[in-house]
Amino acid sequence: MRLQDKFLELRRKGQGILATNFYNFETLEGVILAAKMRNQPIVLQLTRSTVEYMGLPVAYQLAKSMLEHHDVQGWVHLDHGDSYDLVAQCLDIGFDSVMIDASEQSFKDNIEITTKVVKLAETYGANVEAELGYIAKLGQSKETSGFTTPEDAKAFVDATGVNALAIAIGTAHGFYDKEPKLDLERLSNIAKVTDATLVLHGSSGIPDQSLRAAISRGITKVNLATEIKNIFMRSLKTELMTNDNIDLRKVFPKATDKVVGLVMRKLEVVNNNL
Template identity: 60%
Template sequence: MKTINLKDKLKQMQQQRSALLATNFYNYETLCGIMEAASAMKQPVILQLTRSSIEYMGMAVAVNMAKTALEQYNVEGWLHLDHSDSYELVAQCLEAGFDSVMIDASEKPLEENIAITRKVVALAAKYNANVEAELGYVAKLGQSTEITGFTEPEEARYFVAQTGVNALAVAIGSAHGFYKKAPELDIERLKEIHRLTDVALVLHGGSGIPAASLRESINNGICKINLATEIKNIFIRTLDKCLSAKEEIDLRKLFPPAIKAVSDLVTEKLEIVK
C-alpha cells in the first residue's frame, strides 16, 4: 500500500526531519519480520531488493511477495532496487513495477557516473519512479573501510544539477557491513551537502550506527536510512541457536523465532527514524 509517490514522501520526511527505513529482504521470512514490525508501529517502510536477491527468488516472485505483503499487513511502503550495477537491470525492475531504483556508478569517474545516472533518470521519468544514485566511497562488503572518499559538497551540487536525480546516497563515514568501531559521521559535511542540494539524502550502511548518530544525520538532511546486514545477521544467528538447541526439522517451528528477531530489530530501528 502506498499513498503518495516515493519522491514526494522522501521530501516530506526531509522537511519533517524524519526518515524512512529502507529494509532489504531475502526471503519470505525476513519479509514477514519487517512487515510485522512496520504494521505494529504503523510506520511506512521501503522494501529493498538487490540483484542477488532478485536472482535468488526470481523477479516475479520477489515483486509479488513484496506487494502482497504490503497489502496484507496494511503498511504504507514502496519497492526499491538497491545498488543496481546496470541500466538493463534498472529497466527490468521498472517494467516489473518497482517504485524506485538505484543506479550505483559511484566507483566510476564522475562524468561517467553522471552519464549513466542521467540515462536512468530519463527512463524512470516514464514510470514516475524515484531514482537514487551514489557519490563518493561507501565501502561495500569486502572492501577496505580504511580508504576515504567522502562526498564533496560542491561535487554533489554539480552531480545533482547535471543528472536530475531524486535521491543521493552520500559518503560521510558509513560503510556496508559491520563496523570494527562505532563510525563517526561527518555531520558538518552533511549539512553543507544539504545546503547546496535540493534532493533526498540517503545514508547507506545503517547497520551498527549508534542511534544518536542516526538521529543527528536525520536532523541534518538524511531522509532514507538503509538496513541490510543486521537483518541477515539476526535472522541467521537466531535460526542457528534454534537448530543447536533441539533436534527439530519442521521449518514452520524453526522459522518463527528468527522472524520475531527480525521484527524486534526493525521495531528498534523504526523507533529511531520516526
C-alpha cells in the same frame, strides 16, 4: 503516494524513513510486521543477488502482496542496481524506485549513466537514487577515504536530475571494526546546496544517537541490511542447535521474531520525531 513525494514530505518535516533489505519470505515478514506494529511506512529493498535468488517476479509480487495484506504503506526499491538493464527490468515489472550505483566509475561516467536512468524512470513516474563518493562495500577497505563534497553533490544532482543521493560521510556496508564517526558538518553543508533526498547507506552498527543526528542534519532515507541478515541467521543457528525439530514452519518463525524486534527498534530510532 509516489516515494519521491513521500521523501519531500519527510524532508520538510525533518524526518526519516527506514529502508530495509529482505532476502526471503521470513525476513520480509519480519520487516512488514514491525512496520505494521509501529504504524510506520517502510521501503523494501532488493539487490541483484536477492532478485537472482528469488526470481524478479516472485520477489516483487511477494513484497507488494505482503504490503497490501498487512495494510502497510510501503514501496519496493532496487538497491545498488549495477546496470541499466537490471534497472529497466525492475521498472518494467513495477518497482516504485530504483538505484543505479555507478559510484566506482568516474564522476563523468556516473553522471552519464545516472542521467540515462533518470530519463527512463521518468516514463514510469519512479524514484531514482544514485551514489556519490566512496562507501565501502562488503570486502572493501573501510580505511579508504573518498567523502562526498558539497560541490560535487550539487553538480551531480544538477546534471542528472536524480531524486535521491547516497552520500559518503563516514559509513560503510557491513559491520564496523570500530565505531564510525560521521562527518555531520559535511552532511549539513551538502543538505544546504541540494534539494535531492539524502540517503545514508551502511547504518548497521551506527549508534542510535548518530542516526538521529544524521536525520536532524538532512538524511531522509536510512538503509538497513546487514543487521537483518545477522540476527536472522544467528537466531536460526541457535534454534537448530537446541532442538531436533525439522518442521521449518515452527523453527523459522522464532528467527523472524528477532527480525521484528530489530526493525521495530530501528523504526523507533529513525522516526523518533514522529
